[in-house]
Amino acid sequence: xxxxxxxxxxxxxxxxxxxxxxxxxxxxxxxxxxxxxxxxxxxxxxxxxxxxxxxxxxxxxxxxxxxxxxxxxxxxxxxxxxxxxxxxxxxxxxxxxxxxxxxxxxxxxxxxxxxxxxxxx
Amino acid sequence: xxxxxxxxxxxxxxxxxxxxxxxxxxxxxxxxxxxxxxxxxxxxxxxxxxxxxxxxxxxxxxxxxxxxxxxxxxxxxxxxxxxxxxxxxxxxxxxxxxxxxxxxxxxxxxxxxxxxxxxxxxxxxxxxxxxxxxxxxxxxxxxxxxxxxxxxxxxxxxxxxxxxxxxxxxxxxxxxxxxxxxxxxxxxxxxxxxxxxxxxxxxxxxxxxxxxxxxxxxxxxxxxxxxxxxxxxxxxxxxxxxxxxxxxxxxxxxxxxxxxxxxxxxxxxxxxxxxxxxxxxxxxxxxxxxxxxxxxxxxxxxxxxxxxxxxxxxxxxxxxxxxxxxxxxxxxxxxxxxxxxxxxxxxxxxxxxxxxxxxxxxxxxxxxxxxxxxxxxxxxxxxxxxxxxxxxxxxxxxxxxxxxxxxxxxxxxxxxxxxxxxxxxxxxxxxxxxxxxxxxxxxxxxxxxxxxxxxxxxxxxxxxxxxxxxxxxxxxxxxxxxxxxxxxxxxxxxxxxxxxxxxxxxxxxxxxxxxxxxxxxxxxxxxxxxxxxxxxxxxxxxxxxxxxxxxxxxxxxxxxxxxxxxxxxxxxxxxxxxxxxxxxxxxxxxxxxxxxxxxxxxxxxxxxxxxxxxxxxxxxxxxxxxxxxxxxxxxxxxxxxxxxxxxxxxxxxxxxxxxxxxxxxxxxxxxxxxxxxxxxxxxxxxxxxxxxxxxxxxxxxxxxxxxxxxxxxxxxxxxxxxx
Numbered sequence: 038x039x040x041x042x043x044x045x046x047x048x049x050x051x052x053x054x055x056x057x058x059x060x061x062x063x064x065x066x067x068x069x070x071x072x073x074x075x076x077x078x079x080x081x082x083x084x085x086x087x088x089x090x091x092x093x094x095x096x097x098x099x100x101x102x103x104x105x106x107x108x109x110x111x112x113x114x115x116x117x118x119x120x121x122x123x124x125x126x127x128x129x130x131x132x133x134x135x136x137x138x139x140x141x142x143x144x145x146x147x148x149x150x151x152x153x154x155x156x157x158x
Numbered sequence: 159x160x161x162x163x164x165x166x167x168x169x170x171x172x173x174x175x176x177x178x179x180x181x182x183x184x185x186x187x188x189x190x191x192x193x194x195x196x197x198x199x200x201x202x203x204x205x206x207x208x209x210x211x212x213x214x215x216x217x218x219x220x221x222x223x224x225x226x227x228x229x230x231x232x233x234x235x236x237x238x239x240x241x242x243x244x245x246x247x248x249x250x251x252x253x254x255x256x257x258x259x260x261x262x263x264x265x266x267x268x269x270x271x272x273x274x275x276x277x278x279x280x281x282x283x284x285x286x287x288x289x290x291x292x293x294x295x296x297x298x299x300x301x302x303x304x305x306x307x308x309x310x311x312x313x314x315x316x317x318x319x320x321x322x323x324x325x326x327x328x329x330x331x332x333x334x335x336x337x338x339x340x341x342x343x344x345x346x347x348x349x350x351x352x353x354x355x356x357x358x359x360x361x362x363x364x365x366x367x368x369x370x371x372x373x374x375x376x377x378x379x380x381x382x383x384x385x386x387x388x389x390x391x392x393x394x395x396x397x398x399x400x401x402x403x404x405x406x407x408x409x410x411x412x413x414x415x416x417x418x419x420x421x422x423x424x425x426x427x428x429x430x431x432x433x434x435x436x437x438x439x440x441x442x443x444x445x446x447x448x449x450x451x452x453x454x455x456x457x458x459x460x461x462x463x464x465x466x467x468x469x470x471x472x473x474x475x476x477x478x479x480x481x482x483x484x485x486x487x488x489x490x491x492x493x494x495x496x497x498x499x500x501x502x503x504x505x506x507x508x509x510x511x512x513x514x515x516x517x518x519x520x521x522x523x524x525x526x527x528x529x530x531x532x533x534x535x536x537x538x539x540x541x542x543x544x545x546x547x548x549x550x551x552x553x554x555x556x557x558x559x560x561x562x563x564x565x566x567x568x569x570x571x572x573x574x575x576x577x578x579x580x581x582x583x584x585x586x587x588x589x590x591x592x593x594x595x596x597x598x599x600x601x602x603x604x605x606x607x608x609x610x611x612x613x614x615x616x617x618x619x620x621x622x623x624x625x626x627x628x629x630x631x632x633x634x635x636x637x638x639x640x641x642x643x644x645x646x647x648x649x650x651x652x653x654x655x656x657x658x659x660x661x662x663x664x665x666x667x668x669x670x671x672x673x674x675x676x677x678x679x680x681x682x683x684x685x686x687x688x689x690x691x692x693x694x695x696x697x698x699x700x701x702x703x704x705x706x707x708x709x710x711x712x713x714x715x716x717x718x719x720x721x722x723x724x725x726x727x728x729x730x731x732x733x734x735x736x737x738x739x740x741x742x743x744x745x746x747x748x749x750x751x752x753x754x755x756x757x758x759x760x761x762x763x764x765x766x767x768x769x770x771x772x773x774x775x776x777x778x779x780x781x782x783x784x785x786x787x788x789x790x791x792x793x794x795x796x797x798x799x800x801x802x803x804x805x806x807x808x809x810x811x812x813x814x815x816x817x818x819x820x821x822x823x824x825x826x827x828x829x830x831x832x833x834x835x836x837x838x839x840x841x842x843x844x845x846x847x848x849x850x851x852x853x854x855x856x857x858x859x860x861x862x863x864x865x866x867x868x869x870x871x872x873x874x875x876x877x878x879x880x881x
Contacts (some may be wrong), residue, residue, distance in 0.1 A: 144213035
């Protein structure tokens with residue numbers, strides 16, 4: 038059975054790119070527009086991995102990572118955060134919150150798949 | 159992601175950015191009223207952040223670079239380092255309009271005013287300089303972003319690199335107990351390590367307590383890894399990049415392909431444990447006096463446990479395997495001077511000739527036993543011939559990689575940005591062919607870069623990427639090798655070529671030429687389309703020399719080009735120069751060989767056919783008019799023409815020309831002998847071969863014969879006109 042990955046981003050184009058790339062590689066994708074939406078969807082849809090942006094309205098990436106790690110079902114799933122060069126302190130925060138790894142934006146589809154394979158197998 | 163997906167992504171990006179820009183305008187106006195509203199500042203920052211990040215991802219590098227400054231400024235506002243002023247709001251509004259204009263330009267709107275962009279960016283830099291000067295913040299981040307964009311657009315330039323050395327590393331990967339809480343699965347990391355090279359992995363489970371005390375949510379195992387790879391230490395570090403804060407990853411080099419001395423390769427168990435820090439030197443010395451195996455003694459003495467011994471033994475075995483493997487590859491190839499090989503090829507050639515003679519003689523005897531022997535000899539001879547030829551075969555890759563440097567220097571000289579990509583570097587070709595191919599290839603690549611690829615700004619204006627690409631491909635096609643040099647430059651302009659040829663007197667002003675004929679004008683001696691000579695291609699060597707060199711290799715050159723899209727030059731070369739497949743023909747008592755690769759078909763020519771054409775040297779081959787050359791006449795063989803002759807129709811450069819001979823004998827494997835010094839300048843003969851009965855057959859140089867005959871005929875035509 039194909040694995041399900043959730044992409045959380047307030048930018049539709051980033052969601053589109055992540056989703057298109059992952060679907061092309063045979064994954065099932067669930068999209069969420071911000072941290073709050075993501076947590077709501079997690080409550081009903083089991084996923085194997087989460088890829089989240091950091092800057093988002095309502096609930097940002099750090100908040101979301103903390104929120105996911107607090108859920109017993111998702112305590113150990115891989116969470117990848119999308120960061121930019123200038124966000125090193127945010128990256129540290131994300132790691133402290135329990136992120137598995139990160140991808141620096143802008144990234145190419147191959148890089149994304151490489152990281153997914155690395156943490157999801 | 160496919161182009162289609164990218165295109166769709168771009169559309170969505172632009173739509174989304176338009177929305178963001180509209181929202182941005184409102185936010186900025188509100189912010190002007192309430193400069194202290196952090197929620198509004200956050201909104202502006204996020205909008206810029208998204209435009210920049212997604213912009214770069216979908217290839218809008220100009221938008222991304224431009225937006226970077228605005229984002230940096232608002233990041234500073236967010237951090238309380240910069241105040242919201244009317245000036246900042248004005249500038250940001252201007253920037254917003256500029257981004258919108260950039261997007262419109264992409265959708266076919268008017269060109270963006272670059273100067274305005276620079277003005278706006280300078281405005282932001284000025285504002286930030288007040289705060290950023292002492293921190294060196296702005297300038298640094300600008301360069302950084304430029305560097306990252308650059309590295310994204312030139313990935314292909316790094317494709318070809320020399321062979322890396324094979325190194326064996328010892329890695330101790332010791333995760334912190336809380337590793338699992340970050341969602342990391344160490345098994346996946348170990349699997350990734352296995353993909354880098356030959357790895358021996360030993361798990362150390364000594365710290366895992368009894369089941370009742372065991373907490374499955376903590377990671378108490380650690381791993382000893384010995385890995386042999388040519389990918390370098392960074393490939394190993396990359397595997398652990400996400401967990402470097404949470405793990406101890408110790409990487410040491412323990413063997414470097416053949417550089418370390420002999421003793422290093424035979425590390426004893428005790429030495430391995432010692433260098434891993436699992437036992438101390440004193441412990442080892444104290445124990446070595448006894449006569450048991452070191453490992454057993456160390457365990458018995460309670461200095462270390464069996465797991466560590468097992469791990470060290472695994473490393474010992476891994477190193478032994480690596481060493482054995484290396485010795486195998488060392489003996490797998492030997493270097494031989496090429497003249498010895500040439501001698502071998504010569505001898506095989508003689509053998510092939512003798513074998514042909516044997517077969518011929520045996521047929522006359524019609525003795526079953528002899529026939530069987532002869533056939534066996536024939537089979538062995540062909541096998542011997544094939545394997546001898548294969549010894550001379552080398553992959554073309556080394557030639558390809560030389561061009562990478564050439565291209566780099568050329569691009570720098572001409573102020574162009576060009577990538578070289580290659581395909582089929584493993585394609586094998588005869589050593590001599592590769593050597594002789596070098597100069598023509600250099601010239602063609604030079605031409606592609608100099609005349610083909612446009613300057614970066616011209617390319618961008620034409621809607622292409624800044625970086626031009628020259629793509630080299632090699633591949634087999636039957637007994638030939640096809641080498642393609644493809645560029646995505648401006649292509650050949652038929653009208654310019656035509657005008658130039660008329661100007662140079664190469665063709666008549668009213669000549670009617672097909673596209674193909676116009677393209678092949680660049681092979682005419684003295685032809686150059688460059689407006690002015692450059693240091694790169696104006697060296698007095700033209701494409702005519704390239705064509706001559708390729709033809710000397712019995713190859714052909716073909717050009718395809720599309721204006722604005724690029725040019726593809728295809729070289730078709732024989733695999734080897736030593737042997738060709740030929741068609742053996744006879745004129746009176748003389749034998750000739752026509753290279754089979756050029757032969758299209760054979761048809762009859764009767765006295766009646768000749769009469770029909772009133773003695774002109776043309777023939778009607780199934781409705782198509784084919785001119786022919788009578789070999790007998792050309793070589794002045796003064797004997798009677800038979801009643802029925804044969805026309806061997808050849809095809810050169812897509813043109814058909816027939817050669818009239820008495821008989822077509824059949825296919826003949828031809829070992830080429832070069833002609834002696836006295837005869838080497840004879841036009842129309844490229845070499846000779848010896849037939850089974852010892853007779854010499856001359857090999858016809860078909861393309862040359864055609865040009866020679868054409869020249870003679872046009873001369874006599876002009877003379878006739880003059881009279």
